[in-house]
Amino acid sequence: MDLVTLESLPDELRHGITVRELQPGQLLFQQGDLATAFFVIASGRIKLLHTVDRQDTLTLRTAGAGETLADIALFTEVYPNTAMAEIRSRVIVYPKQVLAEALHQHPALSEDFMRRLVQKIQSFQQQLGLRHVRKAQDRVLRYLHYQVQYADRGIQFDRPLKDIAAELGLTPETLSRALARLEREGHISRQNQVIMLHNSTAA
Amino acid sequence: MDLVTLESLPDELRHGITVRELQPGQLLFQQGDLATAFFVIASGRIKLLHTVDRQDTLTLRTAGAGETLADIALFTEVYPNTAMAEIRSRVIVYPKQVLAEALHQHPALSEDFMRRLVQKIQSFQQQLGLRHVRKAQDRVLRYLHYQVQYADRGIQFDRPLKDIAAELGLTPETLSRALARLEREGHISRQNQVIMLHNSTAA
């Protein structure tokens, strides 16, 4: 039983479902808004932003199709961060209470949900690990190694480098320089939008 | 129903329980070990470390009495990080399968567990937000503001500054300087081990 492929979901959940379409740049919810729903991304790409002191904003993570948003909202009054579509996206909307109820009734659903929470924790741990690497080249190289696990050998960037820079906690300039340097030193090679990783020491 | 106060726990969980005592510096589990159990801290303080590339290690968080460790382990084969006692500590040990089974049977327990997972996610988000603040003084000031929510007005440091520095991703020297500067500029005052926050602009 699984929140994403909508098969074998309990009826009460199916009925609560609505779908929303977002244009690039549009907000799904905003930090501080009353949390009323939980979301699954059907298509597109949505980034989670966290704003501190109503100024300086950081990209927590970017979620694609099949991923969930605002899991946290089930247990908090308000959304702790802001969700913005990077490209045109479609999301499935589950009212919060309906889902909460369903989780209570269906252990298998509950387990799926927990598994997702755990994945998020792991992803945040990974990000913290990344941020701990000060030198931009090393951080980028590690990031590339993470990415290459999903693709194999070649990494295709389907989104602007500046977004990736934000996710890495770097400025676009620094990322650009880091990539140039990695290429010059033979760790990677770039052709068009594709980056190839050479099997370097940093495993 | 709650994993920490051992009351009203299902019997099958109670029976699986054992208790372990750790000396300062001793490891509860190590990154890469086969994950067999889930833990609740009865007393003491335990820090979670993450090691990258079998060298440089970062402190993910520090957990005290009443907090849980290795929630993630329920869903992964191995422990994704290392737990080390900072001081003498006692932990309650739940075998992984027993807990997993109990979660399946008892929705209330499941909910408690999910709530804890969500709290961890939030705490990681907070940390990522912290790390995003480059200037040491600002980062420390924000950290102090977070801490002061739990204590009120005065923050008592019961552990070495160097540990706090590690948690903040700073060197002890930088932390020391940052605190000195914050004091000089009137944002905080220090007497003995206690830090008082002056209500400054940065809320």
Added chain:
DNA sequence: CGCATAGTTGACTACGCTCAACCCTGGTGG
């Protein structure tokens, strides 16, 4: 054919890290 935006490169600045010396405290042993 411009215009907007992304990416790159350069020069300069700022700030945290490193290394090193010093102070201060608490604990130990003569």
Added chain:
DNA sequence: CCACCAGGGTTGAGCGTAGTCAACTATGCG
């Protein structure tokens, strides 16, 4: 009871690296 030692904390000097600001190029879209 005091001398010593170890560790944490503080302070100083110098270095490295990411950020900032700015100019220039390349690319895609109206």
